[in-house]
Amino acid sequence: MIRIILIDDHAVVRTGYRRLLSAEPDFEVVGEAANASEANALVQKTQPDVALVDLSLKGSSGLEAIRSILSRQPDLRVLVLSMHDSAGHITQALKSGAHGYLTKHSEPEEVIAGIRRVVAGERVFSSDIAHLVGNDATTGNPVLHNLTPREFEVLRLLVHGESAQEIATSMHLSPKTVLNYLTLIRQKLDADNDFKLMHLAARLGMVEFGAGALA
Numbered sequence: 001m002i003r004i005i006l007i008d009d010h011a012v013v014r015t016g017y018r019r020l021l022s023a024e025p026d027f028e029v030v031g032e033a034a035n036a037s038e039a040n041a042l043v044q045k046t047q048p049d050v051a052l053v054d055l056s057l058k059g060s061s062g063l064e065a066i067r068s069i070l071s072r073q074p075d076l077r078v079l080v081l082s083m084h085d086s087a088g089h090i091t092q093a094l095k096s097g098a099h100g101y102l103t104k105h106s107e108p109e110e111v112i113a114g115i116r117r118v119v120a121g122e123r124v125f126s127s128d129i130a131h132l133v134g135n136d137a138t139t140g141n142p143v144l145h146n147l148t149p150r151e152f153e154v155l156r157l158l159v160h161g162e163s164a165q166e167i168a169t170s171m172h173l174s175p176k177t178v179l180n181y182l183t184l185i186r187q188k189l190d191a192d193n194d195f196k197l198m199h200l201a202a203r204l205g206m207v208e209f210g211a212g213a214l215a
Contacts, residue, residue, distance in 0.1 A: 008054040036065035066096040077118045092152045100124030154181045159201040
């Protein structure tokens with residue numbers, strides 16, 4: 001049996017995937033978590049083979065959750081299942097330790113096959129993002145690749161519309177630390193103010209003006 005945990009902050013999404021995966025005779029969904037803290041406890045309790053992880057969790061992000069659960073169980077296979085389909089998100093997920101990346105546009109058969117493939121040791125990407133990773137899935141977007149996963153998460157929250165104080169609360173950091181991260185991000189991306197950061201984020205597919213911020 002392949003033991004699976006679901007990490008997503010939407011209960012209806014977890015219910016849908018639980019029903020899908022439980023129909024497979026060799027799959028067992030052994031638990032669900034809505035945030036990184038619950039995910040850490042769940043991994044320690046259930047010792048799963050695979051974690052399906054959404055990147056947009058409340059509080060600590062899915063990137064933080066990936067790093068945290070892998071620190072507790074290094075042999076765990078992590079498959080991202082996210083609405084985000086930009087090269088930046090893919091790059092940062094891989095840098096955080098994910099073994100594959102599927103979007104939520106993936107067909108059920110692709111999700112099922114993806115789980116089996118990551119268990120077999122393969123690196124997996126859904127068909128709708130394969131063109132973004134090409135032959136080198138570790139590089140992603142060369143601009144955003146310069147950011148660490150923590151810096152990327154600060155940028156993600158900024159373009160989502162959060163203030164430095166709100167980012168600090170979400171990431172359990174001090175406001176001063178967040179401001180230091182923002183300074184480093186601006187230097188690395190050659191953007192001397194937040195307005196330029198927003199435009200760069202839009203150009204790189206992290207957010208679309210007029211369509212809402214990154215969720």
